[in-house]
Amino acid sequence: MKKRLCAFFALLAVMLIPMMVSAGMLKIMVGYKKGFEKSDHVRVDIKDWYWKMPVVQVPKSLEREKYSVVIEGYEAIRKHTDTLELTGASVSRNSILFPVDGLLRIENKENFPRILSILQEGEKNDKIEITVPAKGTSEHVFMVPGDYTIVDTLFQWNTVYIKVLKSSYIFPIDEGPNRFEIPDISPGSYTIRIYYGTRWIYQEDFVMVSNSPQSLVYKIDESSVSSVNSIVNLGGENIE
Amino acid sequence: MFSNLGFKLKVFFLMAVVVAALSFFDFSLFKSFLAKIDIRQGSKNSSVLAEEKVKNTTYSLIANSFNIAKQLKFSKASKNSPVKINDISSELEYLVVDSTGKFVAGNLELMSSHAGIPAVERALKEGMASDGTITVSDNIYLIGVVPLITQVPDEGEKLFAVISAKKLTLAFNADELFPMPVKIFSGNKFISETGSESWIKIEKSYGTDKLKSDVEDLVKSESSKVINGWTYLHSFFMPVDMLGGEKIVFVTLTSTLPGWEDYQDLIFFVVIYTLAGIIIAFFFTFIVTHSIDVVFRNLAADISRMKVGEKLVLKKYSHGADIAVSALNILIAKYIRHLESRHDSILPNALGSQSNTGELDTSKQGLAYDAVPDPFGTNDIEETPKKPIKALQPEKNQYAPAYKAPPPSFPDDDEEKTQIVTSSSPSNVEVSSQFEPVDPMEELWKDYYKIKAKNGESVSENEKRSFIGKIKTNRASIIAKYKCADVQFNIEEKDGKPVIKAKPV
Numbered sequence: 233m234k235k236r237l238c239a240f241f242a243l244l245a246v247m248l249i250p251m252m253v254s255a256g257m258l259k260i261m262v263g264y265k266k267g268f269e270k271s272d273h274v275r276v277d278i279k280d281w282y283w284k285m286p287v288v289q290v291p292k293s294l295e296r297e298k299y300s301v302v303i304e305g306y307e308a309i310r311k312h313t314d315t316l317e318l319t320g321a322s323v324s325r326n327s328i329l330f331p332v333d334g335l336l337r338i339e340n341k342e343n344f345p346r347i348l349s350i351l352q353e354g355e356k357n358d359k360i361e362i363t364v365p366a367k368g369t370s371e372h373v374f375m376v377p378g379d380y381t382i383v384d385t386l387f388q389w390n391t392v393y394i395k396v397l398k399s400s401y402i403f404p405i406d407e408g409p410n411r412f413e414i415p416d417i418s419p420g421s422y423t424i425r426i427y428y429g430t431r432w433i434y435q436e437d438f439v440m441v442s443n444s445p446q447s448l449v450y451k452i453d454e455s456s457v458s459s460v461n462s463i464v465n466l467g468g469e470n471i472e
Numbered sequence: 473m474f475s476n477l478g479f480k481l482k483v484f485f486l487m488a489v490v491v492a493a494l495s496f497f498d499f500s501l502f503k504s505f506l507a508k509i510d511i512r513q514g515s516k517n518s519s520v521l522a523e524e525k526v527k528n529t530t531y532s533l534i535a536n537s538f539n540i541a542k543q544l545k546f547s548k549a550s551k552n553s554p555v556k557i558n559d560i561s562s563e564l565e566y567l568v569v570d571s572t573g574k575f576v577a578g579n580l581e582l583m584s585s586h587a588g589i590p591a592v593e594r595a596l597k598e599g600m601a602s603d604g605t606i607t608v609s610d611n612i613y614l615i616g617v618v619p620l621i622t623q624v625p626d627e628g629e630k631l632f633a634v635i636s637a638k639k640l641t642l643a644f645n646a647d648e649l650f651p652m653p654v655k656i657f658s659g660n661k662f663i664s665e666t667g668s669e670s671w672i673k674i675e676k677s678y679g680t681d682k683l684k685s686d687v688e689d690l691v692k693s694e695s696s697k698v699i700n701g702w703t704y705l706h707s708f709f710m711p712v713d714m715l716g717g718e719k720i721v722f723v724t725l726t727s728t729l730p731g732w733e734d735y736q737d738l739i740f741f742v743v744i745y746t747l748a749g750i751i752i753a754f755f756f757t758f759i760v761t762h763s764i765d766v767v768f769r770n771l772a773a774d775i776s777r778m779k780v781g782e783k784l785v786l787k788k789y790s791h792g793a794d795i796a797v798s799a800l801n802i803l804i805a806k807y808i809r810h811l812e813s814r815h816d817s818i819l820p821n822a823l824g825s826q827s828n829t830g831e832l833d834t835s836k837q838g839l840a841y842d843a844v845p846d847p848f849g850t851n852d853i854e855e856t857p858k859k860p861i862k863a864l865q866p867e868k869n870q871y872a873p874a875y876k877a878p879p880p881s882f883p884d885d886d887e888e889k890t891q892i893v894t895s896s897s898p899s900n901v902e903v904s905s906q907f908e909p910v911d912p913m914e915e916l917w918k919d920y921y922k923i924k925a926k927n928g929e930s931v932s933e934n935e936k937r938s939f940i941g942k943i944k945t946n947r948a949s950i951i952a953k954y955k956c957a958d959v960q961f962n963i964e965e966k967d968g969k970p971v972i973k974a975k976p977v
Contacts, residue, residue: 278590280717281602282527282710283534288619290599290631320573321606322588342583344609386607387588388716 256440258414259447260424264299264405267455268292278389297429299405299452300329302397304423306414310401313337318346318364321387327429330396336372340364346386350394353379361385379430395430405452417446424448426457433457484757491749499742518726519696519706522650526710526722529643530603533616536564536636537601541620544568544577544634548625555625564636568620571596571631580637582608590717595619595633605640605710605718612640612658612718640720650724657691657721670725674703677736691721700736703727764791771796814937913940916972919963923970943972950974 269292298314312334317324319341328336340346343366350360350372364370374380374396384390403412405426419442426434434457440446449460545558557577560566567578573587573596586592591604594617601618620632641664644656653667665671675683678699686697690707697705704727710720771793774784783804784797917936924931947959956976964971 277594277598278604278713278715278717280590280604280711280713281594282530283616284594284600284602286599287595287601288599288621288631290597290619290621293597320583320585320587320589322573322585322593341585389590389713390588390716 256417256419256443257445258303258417258440259445260301260303260403260410260412260414261447261449262299262301262405262410262426262452263450263460264407264410264452265454266294266407267453269295270455295428295455297325297327298329300427301403301405301412302329302331302399302425302427303401303414303417304399304425305420306401306417306422307399308401308414311335312402312404314404315339316382316392317341318384321390323384323390323392325392325429327393327431328395329402329427329430330374330394331400331402332375332377332396332398333400334374334396336374336394338362338364338370338372340366340368340370343367344386346384349383349385351381351383352376353381393430395427426450426452428455480757480761483761484754487753487757488750491753492746495742495746495749499738502738518652519708519724522652522654522722522724523708525649526644529638529649530614530616533564533614533636533638534601534603534618535616536562536566537616537618537634540566540568540636541618541634544620544622544632546622546624555627562636564638566634566636569596569633569635573633576632578635582606582613582637586633586635589615589617590713591615591617592633592635596631605720606637607658607718612663612720613637614640614643644722653725655687655723655725657723659719659721660688660691663720667725674699674725678703687723690723767791767793775800810941814941913943916940916943916961916963920970920972923963923965926965927968946972946974950976 310331312331313336314328314330314334315324315337316328317339330336338348345366345368346364348362348364350362352358355378360372362370362372374394377396377398380394380396382392382394403410417440419440421437421439424436424438425432434450436448436459438446438448451458451460540560540562543558543560546555547558548555557568560577562579565578565580567580567582567586568576569586569592570576573585573589573592575581575584575586587596589604589606591602591606594600594602594604596619599619601616603614603616606613606615614637616636618634620634621629622632624630640656640658644650644654645664645666647666650666653665653670655665655671656663683699686699686705689695690697690705694707694709696707699705703725705723705725707721707723710718710722712719767790771784771789778784783801786794786797786801789797917939920939921931921936943961947961950956950959954976958977960975960977962973962975964973
C-alpha cells in the first residue's frame, strides 16, 4: 500500500513539472516602406547591343525583393509559400528565402511554355527541370536546406537565387505595418534575423523569460533596418 | 636515238629545270601581285565592312523608334472619353510599352509583357536607347528601343518605351546588303545566306564537307580561315552576353578575285604548263642531239670511204662537224704537200734509171709508190709492251720546216674548199708555220743510218725520206690505234739489221 502511494506521487510530480515552467508570448512588429533598388541589387546588364545612348532621366526602381524575419532557435512547423511570376522575358523575383519544406509556386503569364532548371549549389548532378505551361502554374517544394539557382532556359539572363534555411519558421514582410505573434515560445535566448531576399542584413539577440511577453519593433526604411523598441510602448499599437 | 644518253639527259635536265623555274617564278609573281591587291581589299576589311552593315541595320531600328517617339501623342477628346494615341507611320513593325512593359500601342505584339527584354529594360530603367535581340516562338527579332517620357491626359508625365522590330531572317536576307556572300547562324543553327551561287561554286571547288567543317569551326569561335591563296572565310558575332541572349554569327566569304574557283584552275594550269614544258624540252633535247649524232655519223662514214688525196666538202656538214671537217682538210692538204715534195725528189732518180727503151724502171717506180706511207699499216712495227716511257724531247725548230710561202693549192673535184686551204694570206702561213710540230726524226734516221753503215749497207737519200715517212705514218697510226698522246721510237740492231721499236706514251 505504501509503495503504491509513493508511485502515485511520483507520477503526479512528473505530470506537474511542465505546468510549473510557463511559455511566453513574442510580438514582432515591423514597419516597412519601400526604398529604391540599390545598384548592387540590380542584375547585371546584358550586353547585347551595338548602340547604347542616354536619352531621358527615368525614375529609380523600387525594391522588388521581399524582407523576411527569421527567429533562430524557435522550431515550429509553419507552411510557407512564395510565388515567382514569369512575365514577358522577366521574372518577378531574383532572390527568395525559404524555410525547409517551403513551397515555390511559379506562374507563367505568357502564352508559351517556360522551362526552368533548378540547380543546388554543391550538387553538380542534382538538376531539376520544371516545365511551366503557357498561362499555367507549377510548384516545387524545397525539402533540403541549401542554396539553389533557378535558370530560365528561354531567357537565360533570368536567374533566381533561392536560400533554404534550416529553420522552418519565417515571416515575410510586406510594405506597411507587419505584426507577428508567437504565443508559445519557450523561455530561453533567441536570435532574430532580418533578410532582404536571401541576404541577411540585420541580427539581434533576445531572451524570453517565462510568463513574460516580449515585443520587438523594427523599422525598415531606405533599405536599412533599425530597432525602435525604445520608442514604442509594449502594447505595440503605434508603429512607425 | 638513245646513243649519248648521258649528254641528252644533261641537256634535258637543264631545260626542265629552267622551264620549271620559270613556271614557279611566274606563279610567285602572280601570287605576290594578288597579295598586294589583298592589302586593299583584304578579307578582314571586307568582314569589317559586313559588320558595319549589320550595325547600320540595327541603328536603323533605333532611328525608326526615335521617329515613332517623335510622332507619339496621347490625347483625350473630352473629359470622360478614353485616352487616344494619334496615328503613327512607320517603315518597320513597332510597339509602344508602358513602364511595366505592357503593350500600349503598335502593329506588333511579341508578348503580353515586354518586361525583361534587355533592350527594353535599358530603356525603362536606365533611360537608354539601344539595340538588341529577342527570341519569341523560334523567331529571332532585331529590336531598337527608345525610352520616352510624355504627357498623358489625367496621368501626367509617364514613361514609355518604343520598340521597332525586324525578323533576323528578313533583316539580312538582301543580297545587296553585303558586298560578299554571307551565312548567318543563330547559335549553331543555320538561319539564312546571301550569295548562294558563290557558296555553291566554292563548295564544288573546295569540297562540301571540308567547307562545312570549316564553317562549323568559325561558328564556334570568331576567327578566319584561308581556303586557298586568295579566298578567305571570316566569322564575327553580334554582341552576345555570356549571361544570355542570342549568339548570332556571320560567316563571310571574301576573295581578292571575283572568281572563287579560279585558284584551283590556276594551280591546275600551272602544273599542266610545267609538264608540257618538260615534255617539249624532252623531245627537243632528243631531236637536236639526234641530228648532231647523225651528222657526225655521216662524217665518220665519209672519212672511212675517203681515198688518199680526197678532201671533204665543208658545206655538207653542220652542227660542229664542219669545224672537224675543216681541220681534217688541212691535215689532208699537208699530207698531199708532203707527198708531192717527196715525189719531186724521187722523180729525177726514176728518170735517171730509165732504160734505153724508154721504160721506167719498175723497181724504182715501185720504190716511189712504196714511199707513200700506209695510213693504216703497222707492218714494220714490232709489238712492244705498253708501258710509259720518257717521251722524246724534240729540239725546238730543229726539224721544223720553215714555210716561206703559202702552201700550194691542189686541184680538187669539189670546188668548195675550206677557208684555211684556200687562204693565201701571209698571216695565215705564219700561224701555220708557228704551230708546225718539230720533226724528231733526224736523230732516229742517224741511228738507223749508223746501224746500216756499220753492217756495210749503202743508204740513199731516198731511203731516208721513206724512213721518215714511214715513222710519221706509223706514229699517227699507233696514236689512233692505242689512243695515246705520243709515240716514242727507238732504233735497235737485230741480226745486223736496224729494227724500229715504237712505244706509246
